[in-house]
Amino acid sequence: MIKVAVNGFGTIGKRVADAVSAQTDMEIIGVSKTRPSHEAMIAQKRGYPLYIADISKKESFEKAGMKVAGTVEEMVRAADIIVDATPGGVGAGNKAMYEKYGKMAIWQGGEEHEVAGYSFNSSCNFADARGRQFARVVSCNTTGLCRIIKLADTAFGVKKVRATMVRRGADPGDAKRGPVDAIVLNPVTIPSHHGPDVQTVLPEIDIVTTALVVPTTFMHMHIIQMDLKETGDRGKFLKMIADHPRIGLVKGYTGIKSTAELREYASDLGRPRSDLWESCVFEDSVSIVDGKELYLFQAIHQEADVVVENVDCIRAMTGGASTAEESVAMTNRALGFETI
Amino acid sequence: MIKVAVNGFGTIGKRVADAVSAQTDMEIIGVSKTRPSHEAMIAQKRGYPLYIADISKKESFEKAGMKVAGTVEEMVRAADIIVDATPGGVGAGNKAMYEKYGKMAIWQGGEEHEVAGYSFNSSCNFADARGRQFARVVSCNTTGLCRIIKLADTAFGVKKVRATMVRRGADPGDAKRGPVDAIVLNPVTIPSHHGPDVQTVLPEIDIVTTALVVPTTFMHMHIIQMDLKETGDRGKFLKMIADHPRIGLVKGYTGIKSTAELREYASDLGRPRSDLWESCVFEDSVSIVDGKELYLFQAIHQEADVVVENVDCIRAMTGGASTAEESVAMTNRALGFETI
Amino acid sequence: MIKVAVNGFGTIGKRVADAVSAQTDMEIIGVSKTRPSHEAMIAQKRGYPLYIADISKKESFEKAGMKVAGTVEEMVRAADIIVDATPGGVGAGNKAMYEKYGKMAIWQGGEEHEVAGYSFNSSCNFADARGRQFARVVSCNTTGLCRIIKLADTAFGVKKVRATMVRRGADPGDAKRGPVDAIVLNPVTIPSHHGPDVQTVLPEIDIVTTALVVPTTFMHMHIIQMDLKETGDRGKFLKMIADHPRIGLVKGYTGIKSTAELREYASDLGRPRSDLWESCVFEDSVSIVDGKELYLFQAIHQEADVVVENVDCIRAMTGGASTAEESVAMTNRALGFETI
Amino acid sequence: MIKVAVNGFGTIGKRVADAVSAQTDMEIIGVSKTRPSHEAMIAQKRGYPLYIADISKKESFEKAGMKVAGTVEEMVRAADIIVDATPGGVGAGNKAMYEKYGKMAIWQGGEEHEVAGYSFNSSCNFADARGRQFARVVSCNTTGLCRIIKLADTAFGVKKVRATMVRRGADPGDAKRGPVDAIVLNPVTIPSHHGPDVQTVLPEIDIVTTALVVPTTFMHMHIIQMDLKETGDRGKFLKMIADHPRIGLVKGYTGIKSTAELREYASDLGRPRSDLWESCVFEDSVSIVDGKELYLFQAIHQEADVVVENVDCIRAMTGGASTAEESVAMTNRALGFETI
Numbered sequence A, B, C, D: 001m002i003k004v005a006v007n008g009f010g011t012i013g014k015r016v017a018d019a020v021s022a023q024t025d026m027e028i029i030g031v032s033k034t035r036p037s038h039e040a041m042i043a044q045k046r047g048y049p050l051y052i053a054d055i056s057k058k059e060s061f062e063k064a065g066m067k068v069a070g071t072v073e074e075m076v077r078a079a080d081i082i083v084d085a086t087p088g089g090v091g092a093g094n095k096a097m098y099e100k101y102g103k104m105a106i107w108q109g110g111e112e113h114e115v116a117g118y119s120f121n122s123s124c125n126f127a128d129a130r131g132r133q134f135a136r137v138v139s140c141n142t143t144g145l146c147r148i149i150k151l152a153d154t155a156f157g158v159k160k161v162r163a164t165m166v167r168r169g170a171d172p173g174d175a176k177r178g179p180v181d182a183i184v185l186n187p188v189t190i191p192s193h194h195g196p197d198v199q200t201v202l203p204e205i206d207i208v209t210t211a212l213v214v215p216t217t218f219m220h221m222h223i224i225q226m227d228l229k230e231t232g233d234r235g236k237f238l239k240m241i242a243d244h245p246r247i248g249l250v251k252g253y254t255g256i257k258s259t260a261e262l263r264e265y266a267s268d269l270g271r272p273r274s275d276l277w278e279s280c281v282f283e284d285s286v287s288i289v290d291g292k293e294l295y296l297f298q299a300i301h302q303e304a305d306v307v308v309e310n311v312d313c314i315r316a317m318t319g320g321a322s323t324a325e326e327s328v329a330m331t332n333r334a335l336g337f338e339t340i
């Protein structure tokens, strides 16, 4: 059993903890919070030992009826590997602690590539993780881009990618961030950083990205165009998507045309937290124009797609599986996850 | 086993079907849809026999890989009782069919009180349902109002209620209805119809209501003020809420201050579809002003609170339980439902 | 000519500057900005001398083609009176500077009553401003409450006020603040601070307020109920509203039922920046229930209603008009402002 | 004086009426409404004779204090040319009436190209309008695309255009349409109809478009990529944009990064109804990648950009100006319109 600690039990951390817990070859030995909150109550209900960053706050947890297991440092010592899901930028500051205790660690996409020196995506570069102390699971958007670009590259060769990310403004549980009524260019400059971020995983890909933020809470929408090396074949590509363990096809007859209807479907399927771990490609959007141009829309559940990647990354680093296929199958099976 | 059919497998209908299915004393013998869609796929996955209103559309269902069990009329004949969850106004038109086959039926809040001649809320008037052929479960807002008013009336006597409903604009899965950026008076006139609707269940209550619509998808928010007959006691009332099987208390230490955070909590708790079947009273808002004025905020999950009421209503009408307490306990236990 | 400086040329400040400029008895001698921006460009286009808080940033203004007139301190020295419209909390820190140069100053509702020791509303306490060095124009919500409560008190006597403020989440030009999809209790506790804030102007009024935030940008909506001392008369009250120079009546035949339609109307009327300086009472909502309870909805344009109050407050303090009626008429006439 | 009637005094129609009124060579002889409303009141205030489609509703207008000049048919007879701004699809039905009276007519983008047989954009094909009885001003999105594509084609030659339209969900004054919290693919299929629509004006352009709808009210955002025939020159193109009478440059130092800030700027500039008649290209986004790929973001005010095109189209058809340059200059001057 691989002993896993989750540092930062927030949007991503709580999902990773549940996904790790569901696996047969790993277990959660602790999670961390900074303040008593409804998320801390959830950690208690799940039976995850609760560690806190600032031990002087112990009393405020206890007053709310929560048991504190110790400090984050104690949690790190007790773990084989730490999934760091603290807010973007905070994680880098924890590196010294992981080094001090000689522990493996995985950061999220809010940290720079350089923090870990290696960026991971299970569909692309699983094998390279073996033997590393540090890795970074790329962001939700980059994860979604890597999966589909790799697939198209395998199918037809990819000469150039142009992609626009229409991003959700705030996570569903976030009552503070906006915008309320605006389309925000983020950044105004072109290209955005997403292209170079894809290249940390797929360095050979020529890609230009643009990004906007809109007032929605659930899922980013990607508009993707790829210049292909060979003539594309729509039927073949649809079949490859249908067979991919981390990409789902939104079928035309479901009538689903929006992120709202996709969430409703995930929720009706009984997915925990309505999570869509797979990239959701809209079948009717997949088009080959002029033979060598591939177009498609895909929706990416920002809170979920990286969760299964974290589980695979743990196995990739610790040697818990020898191939991506093996790990992905183990992860999916333990979660009861079949793509839509 | 009470044989239950759900006519209209939409937002409310699919939830009622799942809740009925979970009970030990009743079963779903069929559900109806008008078009193949992602909801129809869910019915298939759940194993609910799928009946269709317009049998000429059979082929379009079959082309999408769905099996059609027959017409709505055949479904009605096979059932002991029908839960009619067709869109508001459509249900009334089905009355003749239920009468023709001598079946019991339950409508939802989108229909007028007069359609059934009797409006139901399990915390208020369970016993009156016994022996009736027809009943109507009051709307989500009215259900929420009835539960808390009845409780306050029991505790201190209620002289007058003034309540404002800040309503969600569209259900989460609805990508069409707005508004986008507006506060809409609905209606502009005062009072709104919610007060008289409460009186269909609690005729003795003096109540004035106002209602607005805002651009959110999850939960209505009620601002409630009640003039009490006796001096109020905050501690006593909080305890009564905590003990109520259909009202939950949002504790201050959870840090929850909004509908978004409440949904996140429901989702983290693992509630199916993040459903909050209970009214959610904000503990810190419960206030007694000048001795005899009670104030509070409560959030009402529009898609969920009436679902458990429908289950109780089936038992109340068919004699499956002799008291509200008994039925509510059976319903909650079968769903694994403990209030927040 | 009264020499007016506007410290903080933002949402409120730029409107006050334009309103002051339009008057015949006062002039703008300077406005201040902290950074070059589109608002600074507007100041230049209007010909308002541009002063800056941090003179070391002079070059960055000049690079953007803007002329800097000097420091904020120099602006203060050149003025008879300063309207401080810096962000809430910042204004208090400027008091020492205004004292140092012996200048009159007016703060906005984001500052505490204590900063000025006197809170102003032209419909309520104009005369009390005479001879004061400092005043505070109450917030947009409090301004809206004071106007209508004072009017009802004059008409029928007000025994008690219960009011709910459904507040806009962000100003229209703000692309950062949320929420996106949430109703936020702000505060969760009851009552909110708005009641005591009304009492800084109308100390004799018994009032309980509650407040929520929703994802809209234009106008707060107030749901107001008042217990009257005498029996109310709807017709009389509607006439009093129609005659009030700062309260407008949204007529039923306009079909306007929302803040969005109200903005459209203001914009069609050609109001500068679509500003609604008046409180907008919905005619069809004005109701007398049981003889002595008055109910109504009013919409308050958060960016605009306090603007005309600032102009009146300048006159009230400097003696530029001897009565509220006189000043209000002067202000309105200069702006071409007739209530809707 | 060209006598202009506006059939359908709504979002577009009321703006066209005001813009026509401002010109020295044309006048409004009537506008039409179907119901008394706040827009009808505006027509009265502006002094536009008010005609109504259904004369049996005359009384309801008069009860609201509005004077009815006659029927739509009478208005048509009195005009030289009709601008038809009825809702999309309704306009086609009016063609027979315009033919019956031998009147010239201009439809909007909600009608098919075939209704008029000729689609207009003043920057592209002004001269072709001369002598025609019927024309159609292309939609807001197509107008925005045509202007910039034509400019790039003139500068460097355009080999291929790929464009995504992120569209506003509802107009600002619309309190009904959504979505509330969804990104909607509209259509799911690729390409969208906007490409062929551009080709009704610029038939030689190879273009693929995609379109989404998001919960905002003000402006569509275009993400545009063009393959150029010659190597692009950023400086040259920025200068051409700056010189274009219908395209504005959003400068970096304004700090404007979103549609919300753009509206604020338009409103501060004192533009009537905050209208942005020009396409708004974000200076910092204009990029040449790999020599021959041009990228940029442009925001399009859906309610405004076609308004000035309608005025030009009237002149183009009636011979009121002999070149596009002449008409555009006349239109802009009369409106006091200089691009941002």
Ligand SMILES: NC(=O)c1ccc[n+]([C@@H]2O[C@H](COP(=O)([O-])OP(=O)(O)OC[C@H]3O[C@@H](n4cnc5c(N)ncnc54)[C@H](O)[C@@H]3O)[C@@H](O)[C@H]2O)c1
Pocket (backbone or CB within 6 Å): A007, A008, A009, A010, A011, A012, A013, A032, A033, A034, A035, A039, A053, A085, A086, A087, A088, A089, A090, A091, A108, A109, A110, A111, A139, A140, A171, A302, A303, A306
């Ligand atoms: N939310 C998303 O959509 C998303 C998607 C992909 C990747 N990410 C990345 O995942 C990481 C986490 O983001 P999130 O959205 O889960 O954030 P979050 O704010 O939801 O959760 C962060 C958690 O870290 C805890 N925390 C804060 N400071 C801490 C500290 N000093 N020590 C320990 N714990 C601390 C907080 O209590 C909170 O529970 C970031 O790098 C982010 O960029 C987020």
Ligand SMILES: NC(=O)c1ccc[n+]([C@@H]2O[C@H](COP(=O)([O-])OP(=O)(O)OC[C@H]3O[C@@H](n4cnc5c(N)ncnc54)[C@H](O)[C@@H]3O)[C@@H](O)[C@H]2O)c1
Pocket (backbone or CB within 6 Å): B007, B008, B009, B010, B011, B012, B013, B032, B033, B034, B035, B039, B053, B072, B085, B086, B087, B088, B089, B090, B091, B108, B109, B110, B111, B139, B140, B171, B302, B303, B306
């Ligand atoms: N959505 C809510 O928030 C909510 C809350 C409480 C009560 N209600 C009430 O519940 C009822 C159902 O509302 P909903 O929101 O679930 O609606 P919905 O539109 O989500 O679902 C209605 C279902 O009825 C089906 N249907 C439509 N026409 C039909 C017909 N002629 N015959 C058979 N089936 C037909 C549709 O396929 C759909 O599945 C209404 O009375 C409504 O007022 C809704």
Ligand SMILES: NC(=O)c1ccc[n+]([C@@H]2O[C@H](COP(=O)([O-])OP(=O)(O)OC[C@H]3O[C@@H](n4cnc5c(N)ncnc54)[C@H](O)[C@@H]3O)[C@@H](O)[C@H]2O)c1
Pocket (backbone or CB within 6 Å): C007, C008, C009, C010, C011, C012, C013, C032, C033, C034, C035, C039, C053, C085, C086, C087, C088, C089, C090, C091, C108, C109, C110, C111, C139, C140, C171, C302, C303, C306
């Ligand atoms: N926006 C509203 O709806 C509203 C309504 C009524 C009252 N108010 C109150 O008006 C005041 C101003 O609010 P606002 O919304 O106009 O804020 P804002 O942020 O729009 O504008 C504030 C301006 O002050 C300038 N500024 C910031 N720091 C400064 C400093 N240290 N010195 C000088 N200038 C500085 C900024 O450049 C900005 O132009 C606050 O007290 C607020 O509570 C706001």
Ligand SMILES: NC(=O)c1ccc[n+]([C@@H]2O[C@H](COP(=O)([O-])OP(=O)(O)OC[C@H]3O[C@@H](n4cnc5c(N)ncnc54)[C@H](O)[C@@H]3O)[C@@H](O)[C@H]2O)c1
Pocket (backbone or CB within 6 Å): D007, D008, D009, D010, D011, D012, D013, D032, D033, D034, D035, D039, D053, D072, D085, D086, D087, D088, D089, D090, D091, D108, D109, D110, D111, D139, D140, D171, D302, D303, D306
């Ligand atoms: N709103 C936009 O963003 C926009 C942008 C560009 C083009 N357009 C196009 O402009 C046209 C008008 O759209 P709009 O947004 O102004 O619509 P709208 O609904 O705002 O206005 C339409 C007007 O037509 C009137 N009307 C309705 N039925 C009528 C009838 N039978 N006879 C006469 N008048 C009638 C209505 O009273 C209303 O005033 C459509 O073709 C639309 O596609 C709209």
